Amino acid sequence: xxxxxxxxxxxxxxxxxxxxxxxxxxxxxxxxxxxxxxxxxxxxxxxxxxxxxxxxxxxxxxxxxxxxxxxxxxxxxxxxxxxxxxxxxxxxxxxxxxxxxxxxxxxxxxxxxxxxxxxxxxxxxxxxxxxxxxxxxxxxxxxxxxxxxxxxxxxxxxxxxxxxxxxxxxxxxxxxxxxxxxxxxxxxxxxxxxx
Amino acid sequence: xxxxxxxxxxxxxxxxxxxxxxxxxxxxxxxxxxxxxxxxxxxxxxxxxxxxxxxxxxxxxxxxxxxxxxxxxxxxxxxxxxxxxxxxxxxxxxxxxxxxxxxxxxxxxxxxxxxxxxxxxxxxxxxxxxxxxxxxxxxxxxxxxxxxxxxxxxxxxxxxxxxxxxxxxxxxxxxxxxxxxxxxxxxxxxxxxxx
Amino acid sequence: xxxxxxxxxxxxxxxxxxxxxxxxxxxxxxxxxxxxxxxxxxxxxxxxxxxxxxxxxxxxxxxxxxxxxxxxxxxxxxxxxxxxxxxxxxxxxxxxxxxxxxxxxxxxxxxxxxxxxxxxxxxxxxxxxxxxxxxxxxxxxxxxxxxxxxxxxxxxxxxxxxxxxxxxxxxxxxxxxxxxxxxxxxxxxxxxxxx
Numbered sequence: 175x176x177x178x179x180x181x182x183x184x185x186x187x188x189x190x191x192x193x194x195x196x197x198x199x200x201x202x203x204x205x206x207x208x209x210x211x212x213x214x215x216x217x218x219x220x221x222x223x224x225x226x227x228x229x230x231x232x233x234x235x236x237x238x239x240x241x242x243x244x245x246x247x248x249x250x251x252x253x254x255x256x257x258x259x260x261x262x263x264x265x266x267x268x269x270x271x272x273x274x275x276x277x278x279x280x281x282x283x284x285x286x287x288x289x290x291x292x293x294x295x296x297x298x299x300x301x302x303x304x305x306x307x308x309x310x311x312x313x314x315x316x317x318x319x320x321x322x323x324x325x326x327x328x329x330x331x332x333x334x335x336x337x338x339x340x341x342x343x344x345x346x347x348x349x350x351x352x353x354x355x356x357x358x359x360x361x362x363x364x365x366x367x368x369x
Numbered sequence: 370x371x372x373x374x375x376x377x378x379x380x381x382x383x384x385x386x387x388x389x390x391x392x393x394x395x396x397x398x399x400x401x402x403x404x405x406x407x408x409x410x411x412x413x414x415x416x417x418x419x420x421x422x423x424x425x426x427x428x429x430x431x432x433x434x435x436x437x438x439x440x441x442x443x444x445x446x447x448x449x450x451x452x453x454x455x456x457x458x459x460x461x462x463x464x465x466x467x468x469x470x471x472x473x474x475x476x477x478x479x480x481x482x483x484x485x486x487x488x489x490x491x492x493x494x495x496x497x498x499x500x501x502x503x504x505x506x507x508x509x510x511x512x513x514x515x516x517x518x519x520x521x522x523x524x525x526x527x528x529x530x531x532x533x534x535x536x537x538x539x540x541x542x543x544x545x546x547x548x549x550x551x552x553x554x555x556x557x558x559x560x561x562x563x564x
Numbered sequence: 565x566x567x568x569x570x571x572x573x574x575x576x577x578x579x580x581x582x583x584x585x586x587x588x589x590x591x592x593x594x595x596x597x598x599x600x601x602x603x604x605x606x607x608x609x610x611x612x613x614x615x616x617x618x619x620x621x622x623x624x625x626x627x628x629x630x631x632x633x634x635x636x637x638x639x640x641x642x643x644x645x646x647x648x649x650x651x652x653x654x655x656x657x658x659x660x661x662x663x664x665x666x667x668x669x670x671x672x673x674x675x676x677x678x679x680x681x682x683x684x685x686x687x688x689x690x691x692x693x694x695x696x697x698x699x700x701x702x703x704x705x706x707x708x709x710x711x712x713x714x715x716x717x718x719x720x721x722x723x724x725x726x727x728x729x730x731x732x733x734x735x736x737x738x739x740x741x742x743x744x745x746x747x748x749x750x751x752x753x754x755x756x757x758x759x
Contacts, residue, residue, distance in 0.1 A: 202754070203724075203753070203755070205754060205756055205757065206756075206758060230481065232432040232449045234431055234449045235429075235430040235451065235624040235646060235648075237622040237624050238611070238622070238623070242432060242434075253650065254624045258430075258451070258479050259479065260448065260479050260480055278479045278480065278508055280451075282624070282669070284650050284668045284669055285668065290668055292670065294489055296506075309518075309521070312697060312719070322719035322720065323719070324718065325717070326519065326701075326716045329519065334556055338719060338723070361754070364556070365397060365399050365400070366556075367401045425676065427644045429626055429645075430646065438628055451646075453643065455675055455676040473675065474672070474674055475646075475674065491682065491701075491702050493703060493705070502703055504701050522714025522726065523714065524714065529726060529728070529751055529752070558592045559593045560594050561596075563596060
């Protein structure tokens with residue numbers, strides 16, 4: 175076999191490595207598309223003192239002078255309100271659709287001059303399509319058209335996965351209900367063999 | 370050298386890559402086993418108004434109508450109670466054993482219909498075996514026999530590590546003490562050279 | 565081509581893989597240096613009841629017997645105080661310098677015997693240098709000269725990045741102001757192509 179052919183073969187091996195692995199900078203990974211993606215709608219009905227049966231979230235921390243039944247008015251950004259939630263996730267934007275999963279965790283209003291909330295929560299899926307959880311953390315800059323939050327880990331069908339969740343506000347009704355459209359793109363997928 | 374031998378050699382190189390690196394789908398990683406694993410026991414003694422000296426955790430946030438010395442009764446899932454903790458970790462299930470490390474952070478009861486808590490915390494180790502921290506985040510579905518939480522990062526001996534922590538309830542004594550068995554399996558291990 | 569030459573070529577391919585990819589243990593990655601690094605200063609002015617205009621952080625959760633305008637004295641470690649913040653980040657240690665970005669999220673005092681705080685927050689950058697966010701989580705052992713916190717994800721220019729943030733205390737003025745120097749070293753960098 176000629177050296178020339180060999181160089182071509184070696185090049186093929188190296189180009190194979192280039193996708194998602196070591197390249198010129200051994201620590202920079204290039205990706206072109208997600209390995210998994212999905213869209214879910216997140217419905218939050220906040221407790222306001224009068225909706226005990228329907229509420230899916232509640233104020234559990236707040237700054238001085240605030241209370242547990244209405245968001246604080248500091249700068250109108252509600253800075254310092256901490257909300258625990260157990261919210262349904264649906265595949266379309268209808269609150270009454272059968273839930274595709276649940277989102278459980280908290281968000282904290284943490285913008286002083288522009289509305290923002292920091293979210294730490296998990297999505298839990300138990301359907302024919304997916305069984306497992308995704309854990310998300312990051313800043314939701316509420317008035318931006320879209321904003322990206324990190325998917326920092328997963329379990330079950332999402333074992334060790336990582337990616338990006340893009341939030342967009344789909345509806346806001348007074349201070350009690352809001353709905354987010356969440357596009358999840360996972361760029362790092364793992365599979366545990368012989369488990 | 371015959372082309373046939375060369376193909377075998379190239380195949381060896383490719384199969385070498387297949388473990389934990391690019392395969393047919395360049396973004397899907399297959400793993401067969403953890404790179405590190407360990408078991409620790411997590412002991413939580415919650416402040417109830419009368420155990421100031423022994424308590425390792427305290428209620429620091431709660432929904433309307435609740436207090437700081439007993440868990441709220443909403444749906445009996447304590448939805449909305451936020452607990453800060455600085456809990457000992459031991460290698461066996463004995464609270465009196467010398468601590469192998471500490472777990473510091475919070476958990477938030479965030480299940481409305483079934484008991485669940487969202488945990489954000491770090492384990493800190495400073496022994497001959499391990500020096501460093503692991504940071505965990507995820508949902509603890511309390512009544513499930515086992516439940517997986519994500520290990521989202523680490524420092525020191527656990528530099529950049531990721532993995533899965535499997536919780537199982539080892540003991541519950543009234544509302545003041547519970548013990549978790551935590552099996553940690555790290556699937557992504559890193560080493561910083563010439564540091 | 566002689567088998568000997570071929571072995572050398574194969575060795576080159578394998579050594580190429582060794583950096584940041586599979587080696588003897590296919591799950592252990594060796595790295596020698598960050599793919600990106602930077603230093604920022606984090607300025608926190610805590611609300612004390614009299615600094616409403618200047619305060620960048622506020623107590624939003626606390627243990628029994630504590631209040632929202634001063635840190636609790638439990639063991640002098642303030643165990644159980646939860647603080648929401650929207651803090652400026654600067655490139656030098658001057659609070660009056662133009663902000664390089666913002667840090668938004670929370671920290672929770674969670675050390676019973678020695679001062680420590682658990683941080684969950686995002687840094688948001690919108691400059692000519694960087695646009696995007698980094699999300700951090702981990703334990704800040706306050707009295708240690710330096711302490712490492714995990715960078716668990718990123719968006720925008722920091723798409724999918726991971727790394728380590730090293731905190732050191734740069735200044736403390738009574739209980740209202742502190743300043744951290746934060747050295748960020750990212751060891752896992754990603755780039756999304758044709759986006």
